[in-house]
Structure formats: C-alpha cells, structure tokens
Amino acid sequence: xxxxxxxxxxxxxxxxxxxxxxxxxxxxxxxxxxxxxxxxxxxxxxxxxxxxxxxxxxxxxxxxxxxxxxxxxxxxxxxxxxxxxxxxxxxxxxxxxxxxxxxxxxxxxxxxxxxxxxxxxxxxxxxxxxxxx
Amino acid sequence: xxxxxxxxxxxxxxxxxxxxxxxxxxxxxxxxxxxxxxxxxxxxxxxxxxxxxxxxxxxxxxxxxxxxxxxxxxxxxxxxxxxxxxxxxxxxxxxxxxxxxxxxxxxxxxxxxxxxxxxxxxxxxxxxxxxxxxxxxxxxxxxxxxxxxxxxxxxxxxxxxxxxxxxxxxxxxxxxxxxxxxxxxxxxxxxxxxxxxxxxxxxxxxxxxxxxxxxxxxxxxxxxxxxxxxxxxxxxxxxxxxxxxxxxxxxxxxxxxxxxxxxxxxxxxxxxxxxxxxxxxxxxxxxxxxxxxxxxxxxxxxxxxx
Numbered sequence: 001x002x003x004x005x006x007x008x009x010x011x012x013x014x015x016x017x018x019x020x021x022x023x024x025x026x027x028x029x030x031x032x033x034x035x036x037x038x039x040x041x042x043x044x045x046x047x048x049x050x051x052x053x054x055x056x057x058x059x060x061x062x063x064x065x066x067x068x069x070x071x072x073x074x075x076x077x078x079x080x081x082x083x084x085x086x087x088x089x090x091x092x093x094x095x096x097x098x099x100x101x102x103x104x105x106x107x108x109x110x111x112x113x114x115x116x117x118x119x120x121x122x123x124x125x126x127x128x129x130x131x132x133x
Numbered sequence: 134x135x136x137x138x139x140x141x142x143x144x145x146x147x148x149x150x151x152x153x154x155x156x157x158x159x160x161x162x163x164x165x166x167x168x169x170x171x172x173x174x175x176x177x178x179x180x181x182x183x184x185x186x187x188x189x190x191x192x193x194x195x196x197x198x199x200x201x202x203x204x205x206x207x208x209x210x211x212x213x214x215x216x217x218x219x220x221x222x223x224x225x226x227x228x229x230x231x232x233x234x235x236x237x238x239x240x241x242x243x244x245x246x247x248x249x250x251x252x253x254x255x256x257x258x259x260x261x262x263x264x265x266x267x268x269x270x271x272x273x274x275x276x277x278x279x280x281x282x283x284x285x286x287x288x289x290x291x292x293x294x295x296x297x298x299x300x301x302x303x304x305x306x307x308x309x310x311x312x313x314x315x316x317x318x319x320x321x322x323x324x325x326x327x328x329x330x331x332x333x334x335x336x337x338x339x340x341x342x343x344x345x346x347x348x349x350x351x352x353x354x355x356x357x358x359x360x361x362x363x364x365x366x367x368x369x370x371x372x373x374x375x376x377x378x379x380x381x382x383x384x385x386x387x388x389x390x391x392x393x394x395x396x397x398x399x400x401x402x403x404x405x406x407x408x409x410x411x412x413x414x415x416x417x418x419x420x421x422x423x424x425x426x427x428x429x430x431x432x433x434x435x436x437x438x439x
Contacts, residue, residue, distance in 0.1 A: 007328040008415045012349045040311035044304045049165050050311035051332040 005046055013048055017056035022065060025076060028131045034076045036066055135198055137162045137284050137316035138183055143192035145178055152178050153340045156192070160318060160333065165310050167331035167348065168320040169420060174337040176320040177216075180286045183318070184214050197283055210238055213282035215273040217266065217292035227264070227272060228257035231279075238280035246279035252301055267293035274302050278309060285309065287319040291326055303330060328416045336420065338427050348416075355419045356394045360386045360401045361408040373400050377426050387412070389422045 003024070005016040024030045036042075039057060043050035057074065060066045067077040082088060103113055136159040143156040153175045160166045170176050181187045182194060185205040194201045196208055225233065231250065235241045250257065253271040255264075264272065270293060277285060285306070291299045307330065309315040321327050327334070328348070335345040344351060355377075360366070366386035371379050375392035390397050398409050414422075 008325065010352065010413045010415065012352065014349070040308065043307045043311050047300060047303050047307060048329050049332045050307060051164065 003042075003046065005048060007048065014052045014056040014059070017042075017046075017048075017053060018059050018063075021056070021060055022063075025065060028128045030076050032076050032078050036074045036076065038074065135162065136160055136195070137164075137197055138318065139195040140182075141193045143182065143189045143194060145175075145182060145187065146190050151340055153182070153189075154191075155341050158335060158342065158345065160316060162316055163310065163314045164333050165306070165317040165319065165331045166333040166335060167327035168318055168335050168337065169322070169324065169327060170337035171424065175340045176337055177288055179337065180214065180216075180288055180318065180320060183286060184212060185209070210240075210280070211283040212286065213277040213280060213284070214286045214288070215270065215277050215290050216288035217270045217290060218288075222262045222269070225261050226257065227255050227259050227261060230261050230272065231257075231276065234276045234280065240281040242279050242281055246275060249275035249278055249305070253298060265293070267295065267298065270294060271298055271302065274305065278305055281313060282315060285315050285317045287317065287321075289321055290319065291321065291323055306330060324417050324420060334416075336423055338424060343423055343427055352414075352416065352419065355389070355391050355414055355422060357412040357414050357418070358388045358390070358394070358397065358401070359408075359410045359412050360388060360406045362386065362401075362404070362406055367404045369404060370397075370401065373397055377422055389414075391422075391426075 003017065003020040005013050005020070007013055009016065021030070021036070030036070037045065039050055039053045043053045046053075057066065057068075061068060064077055064080055064082055066074050068074050100113075108116070138158070138160040140156050140158040143153060143158075144151065145153040156179065158179075168176055168179070178187065182189055183196060185196070185201045185208065188203070196205075197211060199208060201208070223230075227250070231246055235243065235246065249255075253268075253275055255268060255272055255275060261269065261272065270290065274290070287306070290302065290306075294302060303326065306317055306319070310317055317330070319327060319330060331348055333346065334348045334351055336343050360370075362384050364384065366379065366381050366384070370376065370386065370388065373390075374396070375390045376388060376397060377391050378389040380387040388397060388401075394411070401409050
C-alpha cells in the first residue's frame with residue numbers, strides 16, 4: 001500500500017491518513033481481510049507521530065473500514081451497513097449541491113454535468129480495474 | 134493522566150536578567166512535544182532545567198512524577214538529552230564511548246546499540262573528537278536510544294545530519310515513542326520536522342509560552358482570509374475581535390485571525406466585501422503570525438543592527 005501524507009497541508013495529518021486508506025479501499029488496492037500496517041509500522045514508514053496514526057485508526061475502526069483482531073493485527077473489515085449511513089449520504093448530497101453551484105458559474109448545463117459525471121465514473125472504473133489486475 | 138514533564142510558574146535568571154518567567158508546562162506521557170521559538174527565546178535553558186542541569190529561581194519542576202532535587206542521579210538514567218552542539222568530548226573511541234554508556238544505564242540494550250551504530254554509519258574505532266558534528270549527534274542518538282529512556286529531550290537534533298541519516302534518526306524517535314511509550318520533547322528551528330513528529334506544540338517567546346497544546350487544535354485555531362473590497366479595505370476590520378493582522382494591497386486585504394472565522398467573514402461582507410476566500414496556513418505561517426501578534430518583527434531587528 002502506498003500512502004503519502006503532507007504535514008505542511010492545512011488538512012490535519014490524521015485526516016489525510018483516514019482519507020488515504022478509504023481511497024485505497026474504494027479503488028480496490030486493499031480488500032477485505034488484507035492486513036494493514038500496525039500503528040507503529042505506519043508511523044515509522046511515514047515518519048509521522050504515532051498518536052496521529054492511532055487517532056486515524058480509531059476513526060477508521062469507528063467507520064467500519066478496518067477492524068482490530070486482538071493478538072493478530074489490524075485488517076480491512078467486511079463492508080457492512082454503517083450506523084450513520086443516512087447522515088453520510090446527506091453529506092454526499094451536500095457536496096453535490098456545492099458542485100451544482102460551481103457548475104452554474106461555469107455555465108454547465110444539466111447535460112454537460114451528466115456527461116462529465118459519466119466520463120469521471122468510467123475513469124474511476126478503469127482505475128479500479130487496473131488496481132485489481 | 135500524569136505528565137512526564139511538569140513545570141509550574143518556573144523562572145530563571147542569568148546575571149540578574151530574566152531568561153524564563155512564568156513557565157507552566159505539562160508534557161503528557163507518550164506524547165511528542167515540539168518546542169519552537171526564535172533564537173534566544175529560552176528553549177535550551179528550558180531543556181537544561183528539565184534535566185536538572187540548571188536550578189530554577191522560581192517555581193517547581195517534576196520529571197516522571199518526581200520533583201527535581203539537587204541530586205538527580207536516579208532520574209538521569211531515565212532521561213536522556215541529545216543536543217547538536219556539545220563541545221567537550223573525552224578522548225575516547227566510538228566503541229569505548231558506547232561501552233562506557235552501557236555501564237551507566239541499567240536498561241542498556243546491547244543488540245540495539247550494535248544495530249544503531251551500523252544504521253547510523255558510525256565507525257567503532259574512530260575517535261569521537263574526529264567525528265563530524267552530524268556524526269557526533271548521531272552517536273548521541275544511538276546512546277540515547279540504546280539506554281531506553283522514559284523521557285528524551287532533543288535540542289536541534291537534526292542540525293548537520295545528511296538527509297538519509299536524518300530520516301533514520303526521525304524514524305527512530307517515532308519508533309521509540311510508538312513502541313516504548315517514550316515521551317519526547319523536540320526543540321527545533323525546523324518546523325517541518327516538528328510538524329511531522331509532534332502531536333503537541335509549545336511556542337516560546339521572550340522567556341515565556343505564547344501558545345501550547347494539541348498541534349491539530351493550534352492549526353485549526355488560526356485562519357487567513359483574502360478579501361476584496363470595492364474600494365479601500367475599511368479600518369474597522371482591524372478592530373474586529375480575533376483579528377491578528379491585516380495586510381493591505383489596494384483593494385485586496387489579507388486578514389490573519391485567531392478564533393472562529395465566521396464573524397470576521399460576516400463583518401467583511403457587512404463592509405461590502407465582494408469576495409471572501411480562505412487561504413491555506415501552514416505551521417510556519419502560524420508561528421510567524423503568533424510572533425507578530427507579540428510585537429516581533431524582522432524590521433525591528435534590522436533597526437537594532439544598524
């Protein structure tokens with residue numbers, strides 16, 4: 001797994017780790033049952049504070065992305081319905097509304113937007129296919 | 134949770150002149166605390182007080198739960214200090230130095246010492262005084278890590294280290310903190326190192342702390358906005374609560390603020406701003422803004438020099 005963080009970014013480092021791992025799972029680079037590095041290993045690998053990594057892992061565990069198996073390590077968890085699913089779906093919708101505002105100011109029509117969405121989806125599918133092959 | 138290092142209202146004077154005053158500081162167990170401040174802020178004095186090498190004129194210091202006394206031999210074995218500037222070197226070879234240290238520290242880890250000498254490329258037969266400054270720092274690191282300290286105080290630890298050795302040393306510090314729960318204080322001018330390693334931060338200026346706490350919280354507490362006004366930026370903006378600094382370039386103002394960003398955004402809009410945009414701030418910017426808030430300017434220094 002290749003994960004990179006930029007401590008100079010205004011985005012907190014722990015969130016960069018959370019998002020990086022979520023992206024790797026979404027792209028299929030990491031699958032259910034794959035072992036992820038321990039807090040100590042990842043902290044040393046990225047040369048970042050171990051408490052920062054621990055905080056990221058806590059959040060990932062709460063979101064059901066990883067699970068800690070006592071005595072064995074940390075693994076990618078099976079996908080399961082999230083407890084806060086409704087709230088997170090609403091957050092996705094809110095981001096879509098932000099895109100609509102930006103689209104309006106770029107004079108993108110509904111058709112333009114849908115076409116852009118299809119292109120982006122196709123690229124994403126290709127990326128996932130490449131990651132798995 | 135008990136703190137690994139605790140200071141209460143600590144003050145220190147040298148020849149009647151105050152170097153540190155009203156320093157209250159708690160470094161929690163297992164954390165890595167960055168200590169930053171301009172030259173002469175008192176960072177090294179603070180670390181030497183924590184080591185018991187200096188005695189405070191006021192206040193109390195507790196290290197690993199025990200108050201510092203005049204004789205701190207027992208504590209000295211659990212607290213290690215690594216500084217890039219250390220002049221006196223006894224006429225020993227690297228191997229002899231390490232053997233000597235192995236006798237001084239009861240928790241000495243011989244395989245680890247051997248591994249570190251190799252990883253940090255330190256030749257055992259070389260005289261310590263013939264090592265480069267960077268190699269001497271590396272040697273101090275090897276000794277510090279092999280003695281398995283509970284508290285590690287680092288004073289400009291990466292000065293003079295080449296890129297490869299530096300990254301090994303930083304990884305070593307992280308690993309000690311992660312694996313053994315070593316508490317680390319790292320005083321450095323290299324803010325990027327601090328940003329990587331630390332989860333807590335303390336900012337020293339003119340002998341006292343102007344900020345300390347969780348590094349993410351400190352980063353989240355300061356903001357910068359770029360604002361475009363139809364005419365001149367109104368002076369009322371400077372008087373807004375939380376505004377630290379306003380820089381004007383014609384119709385564009387860059388506003389640095391400490392605290393919630395929304396009230397300032399609203400005030401700008403109320404004064405007719407046509408564009409309000411957040412700008413990115415990294416720890417260097419935040420550090421500079423904190424110092425400026427305290428009245429520190431480079432221009433002032435230049436005046437002093439003339």
